[in-house]
Amino acid sequence: MFRTYRFPAKFAHLSPLDCHFHRWKHSFKFQHSLGRFNPRKPTQKKGPRNLKKGAKFTDVQNVEAKVYMRDTISNIYKILKYSTWDSAEQQLRQLPIKWDSFTVNQVLKTHPPMEKAWLFFYWASKIKGFKHDQFTYTTMLDIFGEAGGISSMKYVFQQMQEKDITIDAVTYTSVMH
Numbered sequence: 738m739f740r741t742y743r744f745p746a747k748f749a750h751l752s753p754l755d756c757h758f759h760r761w762k763h764s765f766k767f768q769h770s771l772g773r774f775n776p777r778k779p780t781q782k783k784g785p786r787n788l789k790k791g792a793k794f795t796d797v798q799n800v801e802a803k804v805y806m807r808d809t810i811s812n813i814y815k816i817l818k819y820s821t822w823d824s825a826e827q828q829l830r831q832l833p834i835k836w837d838s839f840t841v842n843q844v845l846k847t848h849p850p851m852e853k854a855w856l857f858f859y860w861a862s863k864i865k866g867f868k869h870d871q872f873t874y875t876t877m878l879d880i881f882g883e884a885g886g887i888s889s890m891k892y893v894f895q896q897m898q899e900k901d902i903t904i905d906a907v908t909y910t911s912v913m914h
Contacts, residue, residue, distance in 0.1 A: 806840070809834060810844055813832070813844045814844060814847040814849055817850070822852075825853065825857075826856075829860070836867050841867070841869070842872045845880060848880070848883075851886070855880075858873070858877050861873075870902065870903075871908060874902055878893055881893065882911060882912070882914060894908075894912060
């Protein structure tokens with residue numbers, strides 16, 4: 738009535754369940770790449786071949802090096818960790834970056850020392866045109882929570898409520914932990 742299935746010799750070291758999984762895994766091996774749409778446009782190489790008529794190669798060579806945000810965040814973290822606050826504040830003012838919520842939040846997530854994280858958070862709130870949002874407040878709550886600063890957490894949470902900052906599930910989870 739029932740037919741028993743014999744596994745090929747190359748699967749002799751596998752159990753029947755492993756053998757089925759092995760066959761299933763390989764039957765879908767490249768399926769994840771089928772039919773993918775790649776919206777990226779190919780980039781042109783900058784060099785003598787792609788120059789317009791009359792342009793000089795030296796014009797292409799004078800392009801400034803790109804500064805990546807992760808490097809900027811890393812430098813700010815090092816400033817906060819290894820400098821006194823007075824020195825760090827001076828260096829932060831001189832940085833040629835636009836302070837936005839994302840940047841401040843990423844710096845706070847690098848976990849600088851707690852006192853300097855709070856000073857940085859307060860300093861950022863004084864920057865013209867910058868306003869903390871739920872993400873920066875929640876990250877500050879996380880920092881105080883990890884350090885056991887319950888009274889500081891309560892203070893930051895009360896500030897969020899007073900300033901009508903959106904309090905979401907992530908914020909409540911940070912407060913509970």
